[in-house]
Amino acid sequence: MSPTLADIAAASGYSTATVSRALRGDAAVKPETRAAVLKMCAKLGYKPSVGGRILVQGASAFVGLSLGRTDHATARYVSLLHQALSQQLTETGWALRLVGSEDFTSSLSSVGAMIIIGTKNDDPRIQLCREQGLPNVSIGHDSSNTGFSVVPDDGGGARLVARHFARTGRKKMAIMPSWHPEDDGIVRVRAAACLDEGKKLGLHPELLGPVNSLTSTLDGYRSINAARNKISGFDCLFCETDEHAIGARAALVDSGFQVPRDIAVAGFDDLPDLSADLTTVRQDIPRLAATALELVSKARRREPPQQVVLPVELVVRKSG
Amino acid sequence: MSPTLADIAAASGYSTATVSRALRGDAAVKPETRAAVLKMCAKLGYKPSVGGRILVQGASAFVGLSLGRTDHATARYVSLLHQALSQQLTETGWALRLVGSEDFTSSLSSVGAMIIIGTKNDDPRIQLCREQGLPNVSIGHDSSNTGFSVVPDDGGGARLVARHFARTGRKKMAIMPSWHPEDDGIVRVRAAACLDEGKKLGLHPELLGPVNSLTSTLDGYRSINAARNKISGFDCLFCETDEHAIGARAALVDSGFQVPRDIAVAGFDDLPDLSADLTTVRQDIPRLAATALELVSKARRREPPQQVVLPVELVVRKSG
DNA sequence: GTGCAAAATGTAAGCGCTTACATTGATTTT
DNA sequence: AAAATCAATGTAAGCGCTTACATTTTGCAC
Numbered sequence: 001m002s003p004t005l006a007d008i009a010a011a012s013g014y015s016t017a018t019v020s021r022a023l024r025g026d027a028a029v030k031p032e033t034r035a036a037v038l039k040m041c042a043k044l045g046y047k048p049s050v051g052g053r054i055l056v057q058g059a060s061a062f063v064g065l066s067l068g069r070t071d072h073a074t075a076r077y078v079s080l081l082h083q084a085l086s087q088q089l090t091e092t093g094w095a096l097r098l099v100g101s102e103d104f105t106s107s108l109s110s111v112g113a114m115i116i117i118g119t120k121n122d123d124p125r126i127q128l129c130r131e132q133g134l135p136n137v138s139i140g141h142d143s144s145n146t147g148f149s150v151v152p153d154d155g156g157g158a159r160l161v162a163r164h165f166a167r168t169g170r171k172k173m174a175i176m177p178s179w180h181p182e183d184d185g186i187v188r189v190r191a192a193a194c195l196d197e198g199k200k201l202g203l204h205p206e207l208l209g210p211v212n213s214l215t216s217t218l219d220g221y222r223s224i225n226a227a228r229n230k231i232s233g234f235d236c237l238f239c240e241t242d243e244h245a246i247g248a249r250a251a252l253v254d255s256g257f258q259v260p261r262d263i264a265v266a267g268f269d270d271l272p273d274l275s276a277d278l279t280t281v282r283q284d285i286p287r288l289a290a291t292a293l294e295l296v297s298k299a300r301r302r303e304p305p306q307q308v309v310l311p312v313e314l315v316v317r318k319s320g
Numbered sequence: 321m322s323p324t325l326a327d328i329a330a331a332s333g334y335s336t337a338t339v340s341r342a343l344r345g346d347a348a349v350k351p352e353t354r355a356a357v358l359k360m361c362a363k364l365g366y367k368p369s370v371g372g373r374i375l376v377q378g379a380s381a382f383v384g385l386s387l388g389r390t391d392h393a394t395a396r397y398v399s400l401l402h403q404a405l406s407q408q409l410t411e412t413g414w415a416l417r418l419v420g421s422e423d424f425t426s427s428l429s430s431v432g433a434m435i436i437i438g439t440k441n442d443d444p445r446i447q448l449c450r451e452q453g454l455p456n457v458s459i460g461h462d463s464s465n466t467g468f469s470v471v472p473d474d475g476g477g478a479r480l481v482a483r484h485f486a487r488t489g490r491k492k493m494a495i496m497p498s499w500h501p502e503d504d505g506i507v508r509v510r511a512a513a514c515l516d517e518g519k520k521l522g523l524h525p526e527l528l529g530p531v532n533s534l535t536s537t538l539d540g541y542r543s544i545n546a547a548r549n550k551i552s553g554f555d556c557l558f559c560e561t562d563e564h565a566i567g568a569r570a571a572l573v574d575s576g577f578q579v580p581r582d583i584a585v586a587g588f589d590d591l592p593d594l595s596a597d598l599t600t601v602r603q604d605i606p607r608l609a610a611t612a613l614e615l616v617s618k619a620r621r622r623e624p625p626q627q628v629v630l631p632v633e634l635v636v637r638k639s640g
Numbered sequence: 641g642t643g644c645a646a647a648a649t650g651t652a653a654g655c656g657c658t659t660a661c662a663t664t665g666a667t668t669t670t
Numbered sequence: 671a672a673a674a675t676c677a678a679t680g681t682a683a684g685c686g687c688t689t690a691c692a693t694t695t696t697g698c699a700c
Contacts, residue, residue: 002429004656015680020658030678047429048657062415079399086418095382095415098406109322109367218537218567225574247538254545324686335650340688350648368687 003044012040023048025297062097063089063296064111066104066125068118068140076243076271077285078117081139084289085115108132113296115139119149135299137292141189148295150288150308154268155193157281157312161238161266162197162205164279164314170236170264173203176223176248178240179210190240190268203236211244220247228255235263236320242267242275249278249319264320279320282313323364332360343368345617382417383409383616384431386424386445388438388460396563396591397605398437401459404609405435428452433616435459439469455619457612461509468615470608470628474588475513477601477632481558481586482517482525484599484634490556490584493523496543496568498560499530510560510588523556531564540567548575555583556640562587562595569598569639584640597638604630 005023009016014037021029022037040046065085067078086096099107099114104125108114111134116125119140126147129136137148165173175198177191191207198205208227213219220243224231231252239245245267249259257263260279267275270282291308298306325343329336334357341349342357349357360366385405387398406416419427419434424445428434431454436445439460446467449456457468485493495518497511511527518525528547533539540563544551551572559565565587569579577583580599587595590602611628618626 005658006656016657017659017681018679021679024658028678033678083418083420087420087423095417097415098403100403100407103407216537218541218570221538221541222570222574250538250542254542325688326686336687337651337689338649341649344688348648353648 003046005046007044008037008040008046011044012036062095062111063293064097064099064107064114066099066101066107066114066116068101068120076274077241077269077283080271080285081117081289084286085292088286088289088293104128108134113137113300115292115296119145135296135302137295137299139288139292145307147305148299148307150291150295150310152283152288152310153312154190157268157283157314158190158192158194158238159197160281160312160314161268161279162194162201162203164266164316165198165236165238165264165320166201166203168264168320170203172234172236173198173205174208174231174234174237175205176208176220176237176239176244177210178244179212188240191238194238206234211240217243217247217250220244221251222247224248224251225255231255231257231263237263237265239265239267242269242271242278242280245278245280245319246274260318260320266320270315277318279317280315282315284310284312323366325366327364328357328360328366331364332357382415382431383613384417384419384427384434386419386421386427386434386436388421388440396594397561397589397603400591400605401437401609404606405612408606408609408613424448428454433457433620435612435616439465455616455622457615457619459608459612465627467625468619468627470611470615470630472603472608472630473632474509477588477603477634478510478512478514478558479517480601480632480634481588481599482514482521482523484586484636485518485556485558485584485640486521486523488584488640490523492554492556493518493525494528494551494554494557495525496528496540496557496559496564497530498564499532508560511558514558526554531560537563537567537570540564541571542567544568544571545575551575551577551583557583557585559585559587562589562591562598562600565598565600565639566594580638580640586640590635599637599640600635602633602635604632 005016005019009019012019014033018029018033019037022034023041065082082096082098089096097107097111099111105128108128113135114125114129114137116123116129116136116138117140119126119138121144123138126136126138126145130147137150138145139150141151141154162173173194175191175194177188179188195205195207208230209223211219211223220239223244224247237248237252239248245265249265252259252263252265259265265279267278267280269275270280288310291310295306295308325336325339329339332339334353338349338353339357342354343361385402402416402418409416417427417431419431425448428448433455434445434449434457436443436449436456436458437460439446439458441464443458446456446458446465450467457470458465459470461471461474482493493514495511495514497508499508515525515527528550529543531539531543540559543564544567557565557568559568565585569585572579572583572585579585585599587598587600589595590600608630611630615626615628
């Protein structure tokens with residue numbers, strides 16, 4: 001069987017209490033001690049069992065993961081994030097509990113903390129957590145959020161794209177924003193930033209009609225098809241998600257355009273496999289997950305709230 | 321705080337042992353007793369804590385959920401299944417641990433059972449579980465599988481579609497199979513059964529070139545577009561997934577066909593929201609999840625293996 | 641009725657882990 | 671130099687739950 005806390009304690013010459021504290025990140029334990037304990041854990045292959053009640057005795061061993069109604073785990077991005085969180089959480093003995101939008105309220109009592117994906121301004125889910133005093137961390141955009149949150153630098157990433165287009169000699173930029181009735185504004189900041197930066201750089205950016213979904217390649221395709229007659233006026237295109245960019249590129253190719261010769265296409269997210277040879281902005285999803293979990297710890301310890309913005313990175317590939 | 325086992329025991333007049341047994345489904349407890357206990361649990365709002373070590377003391381409180389490389393939680397279907405499992409598992413105090421295709425082997429030691437999605441013949445993941453003696457249940461098609469498995473009645477569902485087309489006076493059927501290099505054969509049984517039944521019914525079925533993905537609406541669209549000149553020879557179309565059917569229908573409409581007047585379109589799965597007004601075959605995903613979890617229990621108790629096939633249901637809507 | 645196995649329940653000893661409280665030794669204060 | 675403080679660790683009492691084992695109840699043959 002897998003070694004237990006007691007095994008680690010015996011092997012390293014400390015008490016179970018100290019080992020426990022070291023693993024939980026208690027400030028009372030000396031750094032060298034923690035290091036020794038961690039080393040011994042690695043050596044013996046320690047894995048926490050039971051989903052141990054961490055930080056607060058008697059509290060739930062679960063972290064809830066709430067998806068927005070529209071995410072609904074449908075997007076690759078959300079699913080990757082989910083997996084990263086699940087994996088990293090495993091190492092601490094906690095467990096992730098997926099919470100659907102229907103049973104959010106009823107789940108509050110059975111989790112020790114909540115991670116909320118795709119928050120929007122004044123998201124009612126955050127309110128509910130607050131009322132219950134439940135530690136919560138949101139991943140997504142919410143300018144009004146005064147709690148714990150972590151977001152990728154959407155605006156910065158979009159500006160990188162505009163600058164890249166300008167640098168590579170493009171003259172006229174199209175921007176394809178996405179829109180969904182229930183998600184208003186989650187991703188919109190990308191289009192807005194790209195628009196602004198494009199103006200500054202003299203790319204005369206123009207918004208196309210919005211795509212009626214966040215993550216459907218087909219909708220990206222049809223949007224471009226619908227705007228076919230306008231397209232020849234542009235030589236570069238920015239889409240708010242990679243799914244849209246993929247659909248858009250396919251539509252351009254099917255309409256006889258050469259990508260990137262006639263028109264460069266860039267997306268946002270950089271999803272493994274899917275984004276293949278697309279020029280895009282990479283989000284570091286494992287890091288996003290790690291940061292969210294760090295914030296969960298802090299929230300549980302009632303430390304002061306913190307809003308983190310993670311850097312993103314331009315990845316230039318075949319499409320632009 | 322939430323009531324504990326002891327609270328239930330006190331309130332119902334039994335010992336904690338009996339209550340625990342009742343909740344775990346131990347055969348030693350009298351049916352009336354179990355009923356009384358369950359009733360009291362409902363009354364007091366009992367929720368298991370800690371992710372209690374169920375059935376076998378000291379065993380892991382986690383059930384692993386392994387996705388195939390291509391599922392990668394990308395498909396709506398998989399994500400819905402995931403959520404259903406997660407929700408139902410919650411009620412027993414277990415937790416679901418998402419296992420990526422990369423770290424399957426290393427996860428084996430940290431879960432008490434494994435649910436494997438999208439298995440194919442001689443799936444190596446099943447082999448690995450066997451070697452470790454880890455209880456496992458597969459969801460997916462694997463004719464060679466002698467362990468626990470549960471699958472929807474794909475063949476039966478596809479035949480329902482063919483019969484529906486025949487009954488509504490269609491004469492010539494197109495079938496759009498899907499294909500993915502790593503998923504060979506998972507869903508293929510649908511096309512095969514529809515082909516067979518179509519022949520019997522005089523629908524002169526014909527296979528179109530396969531769609532190079534399992535769940536992309538865009539690929540469905542482009543496949544139909546590519547076969548545009550052949551399409552007018554058909555008056556009904558069966559697609560192996562709803563995503564394909566949605567893409568196909570969009571392509572047909574964009575090409576000037578009337579759906580379902582000129583050509584009827586049917587898919588498979590019936591995904592909430594997404595499948596909206598599509599004629600399709602409904603899978604009962606919550607039931608699939610429940611069955612899988614039942615099998616997990618049996619597997620843990622080392623009961624003899626069982627292969628379950630769940631019935632499906634034709635849902636006729638606007639597209640055909 | 642008595643006996644006896646099987647069925648149903650209780651008793652209590654854990655499980656691996658957390659944490660209130662006690663202890664130790666080093667550092668500072670007086 | 672004694673007293674007071676503090677950082678670091680140990681001690682041990684739980685946490686909610688499971689389960690080996692003991693005990694009681696039941697059903698049924700004689």
